[in-house]
Amino acid sequence: MPLMQSISLMPPAPSDFTSRRRLLLYSASTLALIAGVGCKKSPPAVCPTSSLTADDLQVRTTLGYVDASPDAAKTCAKCQQYVPAEPCGSCKVVKGAIHPQGYCRVFVAL
Ligand code: SF4
DSSP: OOHHHHHHTSOOOHHHHHHHHHHHHHHHHHHHHHHHHHOOOOOOSSOOOTTOOHHHHHHHHHTTOBSSOSSTTSOGGGBTTEEOOSSOBEESSSOSOBOTTOBOTTOOBO
8 A cells, every 4th residue: 555545544633633623613703703793783672761751751652652562564663753773763753762663553654
C-alpha cells in the first residue's frame, strides 16, 4: 500500500477536531446573532398608560379601547389611525401607547 493512502486513512489529528469544533461554534453563534438582530421587539401584553391624564383615560374608555382586540380582523395594526412603533404604537385619535393588537370603536380598516 502506498504511503499517501495509509496516511489518509488515519484519524484526524486533535488540532483538526479543535478547528472543526471552533468552526461549528462560530457558525452557531453567528447564526444566533443574526437571528437576534432580525427579531422585532414584542409588545407587552398591556401598553403603559401611566403618563395619561384622567381625561385621556376617559376617552380611551369611552371609545372602548382594549389592548387585545376581540376580532383578529380588526386590530389597531390594521387601522388607518394607527402609527406603528415598537413595542407599542400610537393613534391619531386615542392618546397614549396603543397596542398593535388593540381595538376601539372608531376602527377604520386600511
Ligand atoms: S382608532 Fe382605535 S382601532 Fe384605530 S388605531 Fe386608534 S385605538 Fe386602534
